[in-house]
Amino acid sequence: MSPPPVTPVSARFTRTPLVVRKERQQAAVRLVLLAMAVLMVLPLLAIISHLIIQAWPALSWEFLVDVPRRGMTEGGIWPALVGTVYLVVISLAVSAPIGVLAAIYLNEYARDNWFTRAINLAVISLAGVPSIVHALFGLGAFVYAARFGYSILAASLTLAIMTLPVIIASTREALAAVPAAFREACWNVGATRWQTIRAIVLPNSISGILTGVILQVSRAAGETAPILFTGAVFFKAVQRGDLFPYRLTDQCMALSMHLYTVSTQVPNVREAIPWATAVVLLGAVLAVNAAAIALRVWLRNRKRW
Amino acid sequence: MDASTPKIAVQDLSLAYGGTEVIHGITFDVRPNEILGIIGPARSGKTSLLRCLNRTIDFVAGTRVTGEIRIDGADIRAVRDVHALRRTIGMVAPLPVGLPLSIYDNVAFAPRCAGLTRRAELDPLVERCLRQAALWDEVKDRLDNLGTALSGGQQQRLTIARALSHQPEILCLDEFSIAIDPVTTMRIEDVLRELRREITIILVTNLTHQARRLTDRTMFLWNGRIIELDRSEVIFSDQPSRKETLEYVNGIFG
Ligand SMILES: Nc1ncnc2c1ncn2[C@@H]1O[C@H](COP(=O)(O)OP(=O)(O)OP(=O)(O)O)[C@@H](O)[C@H]1O
Ligand SMILES: [Mg+2]
Numbered sequence: 402m403s404p405p406p407v408t409p410v411s412a413r414f415t416r417t418p419l420v421v422r423k424e425r426q427q428a429a430v431r432l433v434l435l436a437m438a439v440l441m442v443l444p445l446l447a448i449i450s451h452l453i454i455q456a457w458p459a460l461s462w463e464f465l466v467d468v469p470r471r472g473m474t475e476g477g478i479w480p481a482l483v484g485t486v487y488l489v490v491i492s493l494a495v496s497a498p499i500g501v502l503a504a505i506y507l508n509e510y511a512r513d514n515w516f517t518r519a520i521n522l523a524v525i526s527l528a529g530v531p532s533i534v535h536a537l538f539g540l541g542a543f544v545y546a547a548r549f550g551y552s553i554l555a556a557s558l559t560l561a562i563m564t565l566p567v568i569i570a571s572t573r574e575a576l577a578a579v580p581a582a583f584r585e586a587c588w589n590v591g592a593t594r595w596q597t598i599r600a601i602v603l604p605n606s607i608s609g610i611l612t613g614v615i616l617q618v619s620r621a622a623g624e625t626a627p628i629l630f631t632g633a634v635f636f637k638a639v640q641r642g643d644l645f646p647y648r649l650t651d652q653c654m655a656l657s658m659h660l661y662t663v664s665t666q667v668p669n670v671r672e673a674i675p676w677a678t679a680v681v682l683l684g685a686v687l688a689v690n691a692a693a694i695a696l697r698v699w700l701r702n703r704k705r706w
Numbered sequence: 707m708d709a710s711t712p713k714i715a716v717q718d719l720s721l722a723y724g725g726t727e728v729i730h731g732i733t734f735d736v737r738p739n740e741i742l743g744i745i746g747p748a749r750s751g752k753t754s755l756l757r758c759l760n761r762t763i764d765f766v767a768g769t770r771v772t773g774e775i776r777i778d779g780a781d782i783r784a785v786r787d788v789h790a791l792r793r794t795i796g797m798v799a800p801l802p803v804g805l806p807l808s809i810y811d812n813v814a815f816a817p818r819c820a821g822l823t824r825r826a827e828l829d830p831l832v833e834r835c836l837r838q839a840a841l842w843d844e845v846k847d848r849l850d851n852l853g854t855a856l857s858g859g860q861q862q863r864l865t866i867a868r869a870l871s872h873q874p875e876i877l878c879l880d881e882f883s884i885a886i887d888p889v890t891t892m893r894i895e896d897v898l899r900e901l902r903r904e905i906t907i908i909l910v911t912n913l914t915h916q917a918r919r920l921t922d923r924t925m926f927l928w929n930g931r932i933i934e935l936d937r938s939e940v941i942f943s944d945q946p947s948r949k950e951t952l953e954y955v956n957g958i959f960g
Contacts (some may be wrong), residue, residue, distance in 0.1 A: 428746070451714070492846035508723065512766075512767055513767045524737070582799075582801065582803045583803065583805055583806065585762065585765075585803075585869070586799070586803040586805060586865070587805070587815070588762050588765060589760065589762060589792065589797040589869070590792065590793065590796075590797075590815065590818060590868055590871065590872055591789040591790065591791075591792035591793035591816060591820065591872055592789070592815070592816070592819045593819070594791055596819045600807070600815065601805060601807075604806075605806055646749070657929070
């Protein structure tokens with residue numbers, strides 16, 4: 402019996418026409434994908450550069466800490482800036498704990514039955530509700546039914562309802578990324594569910610949970626409709642640079658709302674002011690997102706499996 | 707407790723996932739301080755049976771367990787503290803799982819969950835468990851390294867150390883040697899022979915040689931039924947009472 406013929410090595414690794422065609426294909430696909438990636442970045446750069454160029458004359462420290470003057474045609478944005486901080490902090494102080502705890506229940510405790518499925522469905526549907534609907538709900542529920550009136554409280558709670566389902570969804574995702582084998586290993590040695598969650602699940606999902614929450618900061622800061630209906634006003638007289646100008650029952654100014662006002666409602670505004678307001682809003686949002694990314698990277702470097 | 711009381715008494719145990727029954731009314735005893743081998747082809751219900759013993763099957767949605775399991779005469783469904791029940795059983799899963807904690811914390815986790823927190827008590831316990839799992843010499847200088855950063859075989863031994871850390875009376879090993887080299891396997895087998903003086907061991911294995919070496923009795927489980935349960939000399943001889951056993955042990959099953 403003769404051995405089977407062996408293809409010489411040189412022949413097995415030559416570039417046949419098929420190989421050449423595959424290489425061309427590779428290059429083409431790569432080029433198209435790269436082009437799309439670049440295309441995606443272009444509008445962002447365009448927006449930012451245009452904004453900054455337009456806003457340049459008005460941008461200054463003064464602009465941040467001064468109050469609007471001369472019927473909002475001049476001056477700064479302090480009351481709106483502080484108002485936005487109030488709204489974001491209070492709304493997340495409500496929605497983050499509730500959302501995270503609810504997600505822990507749904508992911509770690511709830512059995513897969515009709516009740517759980519109904520809650521899941523509700524969460525998903527709520528996440529898809531347009532903000533204007535949340536606005537109407539907030540008006541009915543918090544301003545009128547709960548008698549909070551048009552106030553920071555009512556507006557914050559409306560924003561909280563809006564961000565809640567997204568926080569639940571992102572937290573669940575972070576929890577689900579912790580391998581089930583870890584939980585089983587803990588249960589096998591007699592750990593309770595809560596001991597397992599505290600020792601293993603939470604420490605290893607905290608980066609995802611926090612990122613999800615922080616990303617909702619930008620959403621809460623950017624929305625206009627929910628606060629317009631429930632507690633934001635065009636103008637509110639406030640001391641320049643005052644850190645705590647509002648009470649919970651006050652109405653307040655907010656950046657998103659202020660941008661709308663100075664762009665469309667007030668005549669003869671100094672031209673750079675709306676642009677500068679937009680830059681501050683965008684800058685705040687981007688700063689928060691950057692913080693989220695930094696936090697994620699930092700926590701991921703400590704990732705333990 | 708007199709010597710004739712079985713350590714574990716399983717009576718007419720059935721288990722269904724969803725609507726599908728996978729264990730069909732099995733009855734057997736495990737005697738104190740014996741090593742009981744369980745052999746059987748894939749999907750015969752070996753792992754599921756172990757999960758019934760420590761009631762981690764409760765975590766799987768849609769399961770139905772009927773029949774009775776008694777440990778030292780006590781019905782495990784009636785125990786007051788299911789976590790204490792799980793601590794009387796050490797469970798070693800087939801795939802190594804190092805928890806994302808330090809090596810020390812991996813072993814100290816279970817005692818801590820049970821309320822033991824003093825370093826003076828934990829330190830010797832951790833050392834003893836790691837020694838028993840034949841891991842101490844390799845990790846004694848880096849106990850604060852991550853358990854997940856160990857090699858697969860080391861993680862498996864870490865799993866064994868963890869299963870011993872809550873001082874179980876029963877140790878269940880589910881194909882523990884899949885990820886371990888033969889030399890280490892032999893060391894752990896020696897440890898098991900040591901341990902049996904104090905505890906009862908259930909050894910699920912597909913290595914018939916291992917079962918033959920270690921076990922007093924062996925149960926052949928097939929499709930959720932016990933085909934044969936007898937002294938290992940009989941099961942692995944050329945004349946077990948069932949011809950399926952002979953065929954399976956000799957690898958001509960099917
Ligand atoms: N979580 C589960 N949900 C549904 N069915 C399951 C589940 N776990 C196991 N089963 C089924 O139960 C049967 C027995 O599985 P089990 O894992 O107990 O077998 P095994 O004897 O351990 O197999 P192997 O030797 O492959 O580990 C199989 O038919 C399997 O499909
Ligand atoms: Mg198995």
